[in-house]
Amino acid sequence: MSPLWARSLRGRVTLIATAVAALVLIPVGIAGCIVSRSLVTAGVYRDTRDTAERVASEMRAGGLPQGSTIPVPNPSIDLIQVVGADGRVLASSDAARNLPPLSDVRPTAESRVVNTTNCLPTECIHLSAVKAGTSPDSPIVYAGRSTPEVLASQTLEVIVFSQVAALIALTSWATWLVTGRAMRPVATMRAELDAVSAGDLSHRVSQPGGEDEVAMLAKAINNTLARLERSALQQRQFASDASHELRTPIAGLRAQLESAQLYPEDTDVEALVDSALRDTDRLEAIMTDLLLLARIGSRVDVAREPVDLADLVRQELAVRSDKLPTRLELTEGVVVEGVRLQLARVLTNLLDNAQRHAETLVKVVVTREAGPARGGTAVLAVENDGQEIREADRERIFERFTRLDAARSRDSGGTGLGLAIARDVAMAHRGSVRVEDRRGGARFVLRLPAI
Numbered sequence: 001m002s003p004l005w006a007r008s009l010r011g012r013v014t015l016i017a018t019a020v021a022a023l024v025l026i027p028v029g030i031a032g033c034i035v036s037r038s039l040v041t042a043g044v045y046r047d048t049r050d051t052a053e054r055v056a057s058e059m060r061a062g063g064l065p066q067g068s069t070i071p072v073p074n075p076s077i078d079l080i081q082v083v084g085a086d087g088r089v090l091a092s093s094d095a096a097r098n099l100p101p102l103s104d105v106r107p108t109a110e111s112r113v114v115n116t117t118n119c120l121p122t123e124c125i126h127l128s129a130v131k132a133g134t135s136p137d138s139p140i141v142y143a144g145r146s147t148p149e150v151l152a153s154q155t156l157e158v159i160v161f162s163q164v165a166a167l168i169a170l171t172s173w174a175t176w177l178v179t180g181r182a183m184r185p186v187a188t189m190r191a192e193l194d195a196v197s198a199g200d201l202s203h204r205v206s207q208p209g210g211e212d213e214v215a216m217l218a219k220a221i222n223n224t225l226a227r228l229e230r231s232a233l234q235q236r237q238f239a240s241d242a243s244h245e246l247r248t249p250i251a252g253l254r255a256q257l258e259s260a261q262l263y264p265e266d267t268d269v270e271a272l273v274d275s276a277l278r279d280t281d282r283l284e285a286i287m288t289d290l291l292l293l294a295r296i297g298s299r300v301d302v303a304r305e306p307v308d309l310a311d312l313v314r315q316e317l318a319v320r321s322d323k324l325p326t327r328l329e330l331t332e333g334v335v336v337e338g339v340r341l342q343l344a345r346v347l348t349n350l351l352d353n354a355q356r357h358a359e360t361l362v363k364v365v366v367t368r369e370a371g372p373a374r375g376g377t378a379v380l381a382v383e384n385d386g387q388e389i390r391e392a393d394r395e396r397i398f399e400r401f402t403r404l405d406a407a408r409s410r411d412s413g414g415t416g417l418g419l420a421i422a423r424d425v426a427m428a429h430r431g432s433v434r435v436e437d438r439r440g441g442a443r444f445v446l447r448l449p450a451i
Helices: 009-060 155-195 213-245 247-262 269-295 309-318 340-357 418-428
Strands: 079-083 089-092 113-119 124-131 140-146 305-308 326-330 335-338 362-369 377-384 432-436 442-449
Touching: 009 079, 009 113, 009 124, 009 140, 009 155, 155 213, 247 269, 269 418, 305 309, 305 340, 309 326, 309 340, 309 362, 309 377, 335 340, 335 442, 340 362, 340 377, 340 418, 340 442, 418 432, 418 442
Parallel strands: 326 362
Antiparallel strands: 079 089, 079 140, 113 124, 124 140, 305 335, 362 377, 377 442, 432 442
């Protein structure tokens, strides 16, 4: 079994953040210690060198006789000795009076000043050696001080790496908390998804505010659930429609055939065949429309292409033989992206509906409106001068197998699915179709995002 950190994104992110923090902070800590030690050492040697050169200058001027006590010009540099060529201490400060020579290092002609360290029986010191004169046997001035604590021990390293360890631990803890807070909506969405069942796809996951990746993931999940719910609804609707709407024509056809079987001598075969063919044609039309409704928006219909609505209208009218004239008001260049066959079916259904209910004229309008999309909104309107549709019925007529009243019973020959197909195609193309106001008639308007 994989360890917890390998199975948890939160654990992996925390581990990576901790490793990155260690890779950055540990070298920074090492470099800080080296730089700090170098700065302290340089400061000590600067003070010891200045003190030694000052004492050497006083000796050259004759102001420091042998055997005298050397005054301390810098209180921090308290160990000062003047050592002759034979190794005897000629003069010293009070702090160095009882000490052996501070060092046996002697500057050369090339290196008049030498910085060094030396460990005496009682302590270790940092010092500088300067020749008091130019002759080879010139006395040497040694000026030094006890090695600073920061250089003599590992205290600096302990402090720095304690801070580095604390920062690494803080980074790990903060990453664990922040990642947990960031992943909390994901855990919530997972629990909500686990609660979604195949029988009820109406649940949606909680969508956090903002436009970050988690919010976009929640939005994508909800969109997927909406598509699954719509697909499941289409399947249930198909089963319901098939079981109810096909039963009547099948029952009528069966009754006719059983009657002909029982009373063959009283049956008009030609009339029976004509009636059976009409019922069969209606069954075929209903099944075709139901299958189309079940397929709309599915992955089968992803072959989309640019469609010029004005050209689509002209091509459709060129193959139709309508009883009433159709007037056109077409704006060129109104293009949408969609499935051409489905959009042609919407236009056919709207034209069939208009022809059935018009009194004298049908009009088709194609135009473009300003909208939130980059190309605006493409508008396809089909109007007729028949009976107006009441506002209360303008949504209901897009339901399957809907008949409004006896005044519209002339809608014979249709399956009752034309407007339902138009609505579902529009929704699958991120658009809409609705009835709008028109005095003395009906106006059906399809709106789609234009490109």
